[in-house]
Amino acid sequence: MRKITDTPFLPTDVEIEKVSDTVSKIIAYPFESGYAVTLAHPLRRILMSSSKGFSPIAVRIAGVKHEFDSLRGMLEDVAVFIINLKNIGFKVRGTTESQIEVEYSFDGAKEIKAIDLNNSFVEVVNEDAHLATINSDCNLSFSIILQRGIGYVPSEEIRDLIPADYIPLDAFFSPVKKVIYDIEKMLVEDNPNYEKIIFTVETDGEITPVEAFKEAVSVMYSQMSVFNKVFDLSDVSLAETTEEPAxxxxxxxxxxxxxxxARSFNSLDRSGIKYLGELVLMSEAEVKNIKNLGKKSYDEISEKLESLGFPVDYTLPESIASTLRRKLEQLKA
Structure with a gap:
């Protein structure tokens, strides 16, 4: 029989499954019907559009005037070199600056790959990516401006932001390559209409999928905080809902x-006590007065609570106790 509640059920579980260094699954459940897609869709959009990353926004090549030029001794035209450069992912190390400039110089016959761009400032994420092929007569010297940003910015909008001797590049900042979510039905008690969200997040390796997901959740909550200016949310703040106390x-x-x-469990079960938190919220007298709970069972439960760090008569901070009471009401609704 369906129960009448006055608050939506709060999901209780999150699991992280690492598929590879660049792919992870984030699984959350159980959600009431309809809530899963309500959260999953905007989170996917934020992951794809607002994840921060570094991208080359401009390049200066010695002896080259524009992107349609060529360089003696380099097999690729400058236009191809630029395409190859834009396909390389960069991590910036040891600085909090949002923009840095890095310089490179190569001489002699060589196939230059992304790994050759590693130095004390930057690390590439796709080391085998091809950049250029030069012969023994070539000197390839170039500088790159790397910028932190989000989303996509076309080169036309970058031209006025860089020195005149640099060639502007289309900038693809997002380190997130793909986000898929699936929603599955799941059974909670006797209700089969609860839902589970399974996110599959793939990045280019600049950041991990879990780091990207945490950043997206943070962005979502920061966007919602605008309503603090209109409504009094002091009693139910967004800060409280971002992270449930451990x-x-x-x-x-x-x-x-x-x-x-079996004897101790049965005594608790017959008294309707289903969760550890219910015991912790009880006083010593209340625990001792649980129906059909003998001294041996009380001693066993007392030892168990002690081992878990919540001895009988332990007093939880009120903020945690009130959150726990709400959680238990939802779980037992």
Whole structure:
């Protein structure tokens, strides 16, 4: 029979599955019907559009005047060299600056790959990417301006932001290559209409998928904070909802997972106590007065609570206790 509630169910679990260094799955559940897509779609958009990364925005090549020029001794035309450069992903190390300039010089016959651009300032993420092929008569000297940003900015909009002797480049800042989400139905108690979100996030290696996801969640909450200027959200602040206290997460552990004896478990179960947090919120007298709970069972439960860091009569901070009570009401609704 369907129950009437006055607040939406809050999801309780997040799992991270690392597929590779650049691909991870982030799984969250259970959501009430309709809530999964409501959250998944904007998170995907933010991941794709607002993830920060470094991109080359301009290049200066000694002896080259424009992007349609050529350089003696280099197999590729400058236009091809620029395309190859834009396909290289860069990590910037050891600085908090949003823009840096790096210089390179190559002499003699050589196939130049992305790995050859590694130095104390930058590290490439796709080391085998081809940049250029030069012969023994060529001296290839060039400078790159690397900029941190989000999204895509065409070269026309960059031209006025760089020195006149640099060639502007189309800038692709996002380190996120692909985001897919799937929504699956799942059973919660006797209700089969709850939902699970499975995000699959792929990056180019500049940042990890989990770092990109955390950044996207932060952006979502920062965008929502504009409503603080209109509404009094002091009692239900966005800051409180961004991260559930670790104590609350541990206290929603089910009693059946505590490895209690059958006698102790049955006493708690018959009294309707399903979660560790319910015991922690009780006073010593309340625990002792649980129906059919004998001294041996009380001693066992007391030892278990002590081992978990919540001895009988332990007093939770009120902010955590109130959050825990709300969580338990939702879980038992």
């Amino acid at each position: 104590e609350v997460k541990s206290l929603v552990q089910k009693i059946e997972d505590l490895n209690l004896s």
